[in-house]
Amino acid sequence: MAKTQSSVRQGLDETSSERVGTYVEAGIEAIRDEMRRDPDIFYMGQGIGPRGGNFAQTRGLWNEFGDERLRDTPIAELAQVGLGIGAALAGSRPIVDIVFFDFILEASALLIQQASTIHYISNGKFRVPLVIRAAMGGVRNTGPHHSHTFYSFFMHIPGLRVAVPATPHDVKGLLKTALRSDDPALFIEHKALYNAKGPLPAQEYTVPFGQAAIRRPGKDVTLIAVSLMVSKALEAAEILEREGISVEVIDPRTVAPLDKETILQSVSKTGRLAILDEAYAACGFSAEVAALVSEEALDELDAPIRRICALPAPHAFSPSLNDYLIPSVDRVVREVRSTLRG
């Protein structure tokens, strides 16, 4: 993995003369480009063929690539992933769409025990160029079986890549990187972002793994967030700016590999760190970043690290409960502000 040279400054609201597109269009565009380029790529999942996917995430692809390369599967996540691994070992480059990220649990053993280990265990003789695509997070109150954001489970496993894009630009660029990588990768989108608009360059480009984006520069406190939480972080930063608190918002974009350098540099500058995560705090992404900073930059800290995470209860269906459990902009503002009191 090439080491980060410098982080790309890329705010979500950046206006430019560039083409604008949605997050879901960005994914389709990346897949279409790559499937045209590489005949070994095929796509399987539930309802992703003629129907175009639960979230319209494959709309139009079946018309171009047909039944062979856009394969609707039975409801059998374990077989989807298992066949994906086998096909990858045999020289294909499968994309396995799990649709709701929650359902990856049905097949996680295969990712963790098989896909992540084979390259290493075979002494580099085999590669597993498998992309798992899924949509995580809550949108319009989806309850306890359709709302999870436990992408950090997979950060724990050596041999897996985990991308969690926040913008249309990054969806296209990171998905292309995933599809060209020979390592198994989880490409995890956010349901609530599918209709989000942003710059979507028509030309060919990729976004490398392990390179964070500084979404907003600041000097008083570093706020780390990925995926949907990036927009909440930026909203909170805006509010805090009016109070004279300058927040630096960093979006790592991939959590494995994690751009440690950019995080550590930012904390050296600000001396304060908050991590915003839609997932739970325990053993999660926020815990990992906090541990990183306390291990490698303790002396830079001028205040305790704050973690702003989902409260530890299952995802409730009722909007009033769920809104309370998931970090709100208000909560982010409050918690980030508290770091300034030391």
Place this chain on the structure above:
Amino acid sequence: MNVPIVMPQLGLTMTEGCVSDWLKKPGEPVHKGEPLFVVSTDKADMEIESPADGTLGIPIIAPGQVVPVGTVLAHVESSAETLAVAPVIVAPPLAEPSSAPQEKASSAAPEAASTRNSAELRKGLPPASPRARRLARQLGIDISSVKGSGAGSRIVEEDVRRVASELRAREYASSDHRKLIAEAMVRSVQTIPHFSLRVEACAEQWLSRYEGLRPQIAAKTGRKLTLTDLFLKALGVAVLETPAINTVWAERDGLPRSEVNLGLAVATDRGVVAPVIRNVATLDLAEIVSRREGLVDQARARRLSLDDLQGGVGTLSNMGMYRVDDFQAIIDPKQSFVLAVGKIAHRPWAVGATLTVRPTVRLNLTVDHRVADGEIAARLLEKLCGLIENPARILGS
């Protein structure tokens, strides 16, 4: 229960002090009211009594270290607790052979106390952020001397920076001040290519105006007008009207400043300091008197802040109260000039071709040649003499 021993408030103006001596050793029994330690202040040394019965713990603050009033210096551990905790502290039978000599029991007590005190020591340390601790290490600041402003009184980076700045200011007022002066003077002489101009001015009207103004100022403000105040005003106006000299070499840009900030040399029992009066040219006399009085008091009380000492373009040094006719002063290394003013005395004075005797004053201006040439210095002195000889423009009539 442990009773903290704190740096006491010994008088109205005391904000900090240092323990010069502990009269008891750690682990020694103490009684309430018994002298425990000596505090040194700028005024005197004072014995302070123990606040409680018990045993003296290990001092947290080293003798000689200046700390704010209220800082915990050590604890007195009450006898009750020592007894209560003693069984826990005593080593388990295996660790202590049953044949241990009797004396060992008594010698074990201080050891036990010191074990407990090291825990107390930790408790006594203020909470500080890692960043603040690192900065304190780098700046050589004792973290326990810093008061925290963060949540739970945690010391944060800003607090350490504040203390560092106060310490720098305090250095001027410390007993090491002599050394600082020496260094500054050597630096000045070695690094500033300087020259001096000397002039004598007739001070007849100057004195009479001074006599006239003195009761007015006294009536208006209750303060005492001094000749120094008049010289400050005159020098301020002269500098303002000679903008080429109102700059310092260190700033490099060579741009004149918009206001005239002048240092005033003040003798204290620890040596000379020169607090800065800002915007001298535009202050009226009453304001100058009040600023000057305030700064001189603070200088003598060693209470000047770093801010009070920074930002001057030149300094006025008036030795007129002594039998000094004239003298040459040395430029503060961060400034451009110094004006040395001697005693106003009746001296021979030629008026045209006629020799008279008038009160005169001898002025000696030393200038950083990098900032200004002789011609500019001459113009400054010219203006100054004009104001002294015809004070109506600045002092009224």
Place this chain on the structure above:
Amino acid sequence: MNVSKELVLSLYRAMAEIREFELKAREIFRSGRMPGFIHLYVGEEAIAAGVIACLQKEDYVTSSHRGHGHALAKGIPAREVMAELMGAVGGCCGGRGGSMHLYEPAVGFLGTNGVVPPGIPIAAGAALSAKLRKTGQVAVSFFGDGAVNNGAFHEALNMAAVWELPVIFVCENNLYATETPFKAATKNTSVASRAAAYQMPGIEVDGNDVLAIYEKTGQAVQRARRGEGPTLMECLTYRWFGHHEGDPGTSYRSREEVEMWKQRDPVRRLREQALASGWAEPGDFERIDEEVRSLIEDAAQFALASPQPKAATALDQVFCD
């Protein structure tokens, strides 16, 4: 079936090599020099030999925890398999995998496996790839009776059937999953009959009859290559030893039962059948026996001499890029 001397001797040789390898591995294991734990294939050799004889080098195989026989039959050199069992650099995976993680792309060997079911969907996936890439390759998955009551078996067979994938599912039914008798684990003890659930052919074959296995597999492979989809084969067999080296294998099986199955030794059986049928001479077998002994002795010496990998390489190859 037309049985040639060449076929008989090659099947014999494959079985004899596996038998000799396993006995040598057992000897080294018992000497305390081999790390980890191993599951021996003795008694089941006919299945690996008979099935893999029908495959090309580029065809795919996935295997199980009891997989040394499949690896050897598919063509990984005995030296490299034995060294891998020792965790040594001379192993086919440089010692990183060990007994349950043998891989070799050069012969289409997609791994023995420490987990019972995953080889089944992985083989189906390799078959899917072959179908998409139109290479004519087939894939074979070997698994024990312990795998067929797991959900992965169902999901993979169902998907292979509906997509008509070129894959042969070979169940080596040795009647016990570790110590649990198959009849205690399922009501329907006929694995072959389960094929009906997926509308694919289900074949039951004597797992100790290498020629029968060879014949039935050949039909299934042809069917797969013709694009007619998967086949489920159930080979009835028996392991002579315990589940793993160190398990006596006698607390849940009677000595009589073990003895009965030893009498059905697939290696001796082929030899006797061949001699009786005049397909080969005793000298042919003796020559092979001698070659195999020397091959395995050489493999053992090689493996025992091969060094352990350097600790500094422990973090290499976690990722490709």
